[in-house]
Amino acid sequence: MTKEPKGFDKRMRPAGEMYVWLCAMGLAAGIIMVIGLLWVIVANGVQVFWPRPVYEVTLKDGSVIAASIVEDREKKVAEEGGQFAREYKLFTGNKDAYGRQFRYVDQNEIVSMNEPADIIVGEREGSGQAIFYPIELILADGKTVAADSPDFDATFQRLIDEAADARAKARHIDRGPIGGYSAKLKKIYLEKRLLQKRNPDEDKDLQAMDALFIQITKLSSDETEQKSELMAQYQALNDRGGIFAEMAVLNERERLLNEEFAPLLVQSQALKDSINKNTLRYRLIDGTEREYAAGKILLTYQPNQLTAIDKVLFFIGHFWMFLSEDPREANTEGGIFPAIFGTFVMTLLMSIAVMPFGVLAAIYLREYASQGLFTQAVRVAVNNLAGVPSIVYGVFGLGFFVYGMGSWIDGGADDPMAVASWSLWLVVLAVLIVATVLLAQEDYWKHRRWLKDNIRRQTVSTLSVIALILLGFLIYESPFFHGFFSDRLLLNEPTFGTGGVLWASLTLALMTVPVVVVATEEALAAVPRGVREASLACGASKWQTIQRIVMPASASGVLTGLILAMARGAGEVAPLMLVGVIKYVPELPLDTTAPFFHFERKFMHLGFHIYDLGFQSPDSEAAKPMVFATTFLLIVLVIILNLGAILIRDHLRRKYASGTF
Amino acid sequence: MTTAAPSESPAQTISSPDEQYIQVKDFSFWYGSSQVIFDQTFDMPKQKVTAFIGPSGCGKSTLLRCFNRMNDLIDGIHHTGDVQVGGESIFDPMLEVISLRKRVGMVFQKYNPFPKSIYENIVYSLRVAGRSKKSELDEVVERSLRSSALWDEVKDRLQDSALGLSGGQMQRLCIARAIANQPEILLMDEPCSALDPVATGKIEELIHSLKRQFTIVIVTHNMQQAARVSDRTAFFYLGKLIEYDETQKIFMNPEKSQTEDYVSGRFG
Numbered sequence: 001m002t003k004e005p006k007g008f009d010k011r012m013r014p015a016g017e018m019y020v021w022l023c024a025m026g027l028a029a030g031i032i033m034v035i036g037l038l039w040v041i042v043a044n045g046v047q048v049f050w051p052r053p054v055y056e057v058t059l060k061d062g063s064v065i066a067a068s069i070v071e072d073r074e075k076k077v078a079e080e081g082g083q084f085a086r087e088y089k090l091f092t093g094n095k096d097a098y099g100r101q102f103r104y105v106d107q108n109e110i111v112s113m114n115e116p117a118d119i120i121v122g123e124r125e126g127s128g129q130a131i132f133y134p135i136e137l138i139l140a141d142g143k144t145v146a147a148d149s150p151d152f153d154a155t156f157q158r159l160i161d162e163a164a165d166a167r168a169k170a171r172h173i174d175r176g177p178i179g180g181y182s183a184k185l186k187k188i189y190l191e192k193r194l195l196q197k198r199n200p201d202e203d204k205d206l207q208a209m210d211a212l213f214i215q216i217t218k219l220s221s222d223e224t225e226q227k228s229e230l231m232a233q234y235q236a237l238n239d240r241g242g243i244f245a246e247m248a249v250l251n252e253r254e255r256l257l258n259e260e261f262a263p264l265l266v267q268s269q270a271l272k273d274s275i276n277k278n279t280l281r282y283r284l285i286d287g288t289e290r291e292y293a294a295g296k297i298l299l300t301y302q303p304n305q306l307t308a309i310d311k312v313l314f315f316i317g318h319f320w321m322f323l324s325e326d327p328r329e330a331n332t333e334g335g336i337f338p339a340i341f342g343t344f345v346m347t348l349l350m351s352i353a354v355m356p357f358g359v360l361a362a363i364y365l366r367e368y369a370s371q372g373l374f375t376q377a378v379r380v381a382v383n384n385l386a387g388v389p390s391i392v393y394g395v396f397g398l399g400f401f402v403y404g405m406g407s408w409i410d411g412g413a414d415d416p417m418a419v420a421s422w423s424l425w426l427v428v429l430a431v432l433i434v435a436t437v438l439l440a441q442e443d444y445w446k447h448r449r450w451l452k453d454n455i456r457r458q459t460v461s462t463l464s465v466i467a468l469i470l471l472g473f474l475i476y477e478s479p480f481f482h483g484f485f486s487d488r489l490l491l492n493e494p495t496f497g498t499g500g501v502l503w504a505s506l507t508l509a510l511m512t513v514p515v516v517v518v519a520t521e522e523a524l525a526a527v528p529r530g531v532r533e534a535s536l537a538c539g540a541s542k543w544q545t546i547q548r549i550v551m552p553a554s555a556s557g558v559l560t561g562l563i564l565a566m567a568r569g570a571g572e573v574a575p576l577m578l579v580g581v582i583k584y585v586p587e588l589p590l591d592t593t594a595p596f597f598h599f600e601r602k603f604m605h606l607g608f609h610i611y612d613l614g615f616q617s618p619d620s621e622a623a624k625p626m627v628f629a630t631t632f633l634l635i636v637l638v639i640i641l642n643l644g645a646i647l648i649r650d651h652l653r654r655k656y657a658s659g660t661f
Numbered sequence: 662m663t664t665a666a667p668s669e670s671p672a673q674t675i676s677s678p679d680e681q682y683i684q685v686k687d688f689s690f691w692y693g694s695s696q697v698i699f700d701q702t703f704d705m706p707k708q709k710v711t712a713f714i715g716p717s718g719c720g721k722s723t724l725l726r727c728f729n730r731m732n733d734l735i736d737g738i739h740h741t742g743d744v745q746v747g748g749e750s751i752f753d754p755m756l757e758v759i760s761l762r763k764r765v766g767m768v769f770q771k772y773n774p775f776p777k778s779i780y781e782n783i784v785y786s787l788r789v790a791g792r793s794k795k796s797e798l799d800e801v802v803e804r805s806l807r808s809s810a811l812w813d814e815v816k817d818r819l820q821d822s823a824l825g826l827s828g829g830q831m832q833r834l835c836i837a838r839a840i841a842n843q844p845e846i847l848l849m850d851e852p853c854s855a856l857d858p859v860a861t862g863k864i865e866e867l868i869h870s871l872k873r874q875f876t877i878v879i880v881t882h883n884m885q886q887a888a889r890v891s892d893r894t895a896f897f898y899l900g901k902l903i904e905y906d907e908t909q910k911i912f913m914n915p916e917k918s919q920t921e922d923y924v925s926g927r928f929g
Contacts, residue, residue: 370736446755453754530773534835537729537767538786539759539842548789553776655776 041635045628049318051311054119054131054303056285057090058111066119066131066285067092068303070102093121093129095619097284101128102621115304119285125296126329128622132282137294140277156280156294163275163295170271173264181261188254190491192247197490199243206247209237213251217258322629326586331613332623336630338586340637342501342603345589347570347641349505349599350512354565357509358516359558365517366524367546379521386514394575397507398499402579406496406503408476411483419479429470436463495600499580501589502599507579508572512565519564523557524550552652559649563642570638573607581608583616606634682707682876683728683846688742690723692735697723700742701902703895710868710877712891712908714884716923719897721880725848727751728878729765730758746846763790766839766875770851772831774823774838779815782823782834786842801841808874809837810867829860836867840875847871849879853886865890884924888912896920 052068067090074084086107122130134147238248275295325335369375485495535545613623681704690698697720705711713721784798806812811833853861895905904920915921
């Protein structure tokens with residue numbers, strides 16, 4: 001025996017203190033990375049909306065630039081003597097005049113910099129921002145208002161407001177009645193084309209008839225002689241009857257439609273024209289004078305005269321515009337509302353699709369399937385699906401959903417089965433269903449011991465799976481189904497047979513199923529055995545136990561799975577590029593024209609928008625801050641969606657608190 | 662189902678005027694390949710309390726869980742012999758296990774109320790049986806809670822979560838839940854092992870009053886408890902029924918020395 005020390009050993013320390021420190025460091029590193037990332041995104045993203053002062057920069061060579069400073073950085077190339085000079089990245093705007101919006105200026109070259117008080121920044125409908133001194137307004141009636149006259153500001157503001165008003169009105173007409181008009185016109189056009197397609201022999205004459213019709217409509221009313229001649233030709237074709245008469249009916253419908261909507265079209269065009277009728281003459285800092293339609297200037301401000309409150313208001317206003325407006329100029333200007341909405345709808349659809357799918361699969365896997373080697377293999381396989389690269393899901397979605405299901409919905413099977421063999425298979429299916437139903441009669445088979453119960457049940461489930469697969473196959477191969485949109489397909493216009501928000505959601509649902517399955521399984525396994533037994537002992541069946549006890553108790557865990565799935569799905573871009581996301585679609589997947597849900601439409605997505613802005617944009621320098629702002633919004637959207645799920649989860653947790661098991 | 666050949670197991674049928682309600686006949690039971698119950702044959706009388714005692718692992722809980730076929734949940738079990746309730750075999754393939762469990766309620770070792778309100782806990786067995794008439798449910802709740810001596814404590818908070826009750830209250834709630842649908846038999850698997858002495862006392866009183874209505878089988882590790890609450894006691898050891906008799910006789914004057922050693926605490 002070793003000698004026991006007397007009293008307490010004050011040098012004694014608990015083992016493994018080091019590891020506590022290590023764990024804390026790991027967490028700290030994680031937090032620092034997250035905060036750093038958020039900081040970079042927010043700091044860069046916010047820049048877009050914050051007004052920057054504009055400087056008048058005089059260079060050594062005598063030229064003058066008006067620009068705001070974007071970046072102050074060290075030059076890449078060393079000067080003589082190994083010194084790195086500093087340079088400014090300046091935003092000069094006026095892309096239409098200079099051909100570029102940014103320019104780098106060596107700080108050594110700068111003679112002086114000052115902030116001219118009366119310089120104006122104008123945001124324009126095209127060509128980005130203009131930085132200028134106004135000269136005069138040339139009104140539609142030829143009058144001019146000079147910049148130094150007292151009512152210049154009021155007049156200019158009035159023109160901008162009027163233009164905004166006209167733009168909104170024109171937009172309202174275009175989206176509303178004219179939208180309906182185009183849809184009807186398109187339908188007539190479609191029918192005409194179909195008529196031609198279906199009668200290839202008469203195609204030439206039909207085309208001639210169409211051409212005549214167009215000529216007649218273009219003639220003004222005083223060219224009666226020519227008109228009557230053409231009318232006679234037209235009538236001659238019409239008298240041939242049959243498809244020609246049909247064509248004439250369609251033409252007549254088109255004429256009536258055009259007549260009905262002509263005033264609206266004129267009105268819309270007049271509104272658009274009114275925007276261009278007043279002109280602003282302005283002078284750039286280097287003395288060149290330019291003209292620009294006053295109505296196309298969206299707003300102006302004097303950046304060097306803004307007070308702090310003005311700046312905050314400016315920031316809020318611009319941020320709101322970014323949230324609520326459609327993109328302009330190849331996405332580099334304007335807002336990103338369609339992308340926000342598209343991402344939102346897609347994530348929601350995905351959640352709706354993935355939940356029942358994943359939860360039911362997990363219930364069977366955990367509660368019903370016997371826990372053998374096979375079940376374990378299925379579980380491992382499902383878990384591994386989470387590691388499949390997302391682009392693979394995109395390819396699968398393109399092949400299965402778009403080209404498979406989508407084309408089928410559009411035009412039926414490519415190569416349907418012959419009616420005879422199809423009918424034969426139908427009989428097989430019927431026999432299978434009858435056999436399954438007969439075998440499933442518990443009461444009958446209870447008396448007949450020669451058929452072992454478990455064998456019977458296994459047979460029933462196997463047969464029903466086979467029947468289901470056969471049913472799907474037969475529906476797909478049906479020789480009697482020619483698609484819901486076969487007409488449009490004739491004109492090479494697929495409806496569902498091309499990418500759309502529905503297919504994108506289903507593809508992502510497929511991708512996130514493993515996440516939901518794993519989380520649900522964990523949650524189910526965590527429901528204590530005690531309550532299950534108690535429920536069974538109360539006379540509940542297994543399904544009642546699952547439905548009334550197990551599911552409510554595991555609901556919060558299931559929602560955790562959904563949160564993870566949404567976070568993964570909303571941020572995914574690669575597979576979406578194959579199954580429905582495109583650069584610019586002003587139409588939303590949900591709107592007020594019947595049937596309100598347009599899930600076959602292509603859509604915009606924040607993740608793709610980031611890629612598009614950053615790497616596909618004509619002016620990636622200009623788009624850079626937008627990339628950060630969009631990233632910021634994507635994160636905010638994911639957080640909002642998750643918060644929704646978290647709130648539901650907490651509510652459920654409180655309701656089914658299971659603290660004392 | 663094959664019936665085991667008659668054996669020389671300690672078949673101890675007590676001649677008694679009571680109706681023999683639960684009858685265990687040549688019953689053996691296996692988990693996979695390990696046998697845990699060996700050829701037991703004995704009967705339990707109606708509206709009496711029968712206690713199962715014995716050291717851990719002697720198969721008393723397993724036997725109890727056979728009575729409502731709770732062991733069906735476990736893979737790889739099988740049995741020989743038969744158990745009858747009121748003259749009917751509980752292993753009859755024509756019998757739906759749900760209808761057996763309606764007649765045989767169970768209270769577990771660890772209180773396990775559902776994460777629902779007190780009210781919903783009690784009416785659960787009625788709800789799963791498809792009964793949902795409000796007046797009927799209300800009546801059942803009050804009757805069950807009164808029978809389990811919980812009514813006065815919870816009558817004002819029936820809609821509160823059952824998980825807010827104390828341990829003893831939860832176990833009495835579980836008893837109320839088990840008797841809500843008026844079973845004939847009440848199985849209790851060490852109902853007091855997780856409770857303090859005061860709560861245990863209350864449960865024991867409850868068992869006394871419940872036996873007027875139900876046939877009770879209770880598994881317990883507590884000798885005093887068995888002596889206090891039961892009319893009959895069965896002593897098991899290593900899956901075998903060693904002795905089964907009137908409780909008084911088992912505790913005062915057992916026939917087997919093993920039994921005497923166990924009840925007097927000299928065992929093992």
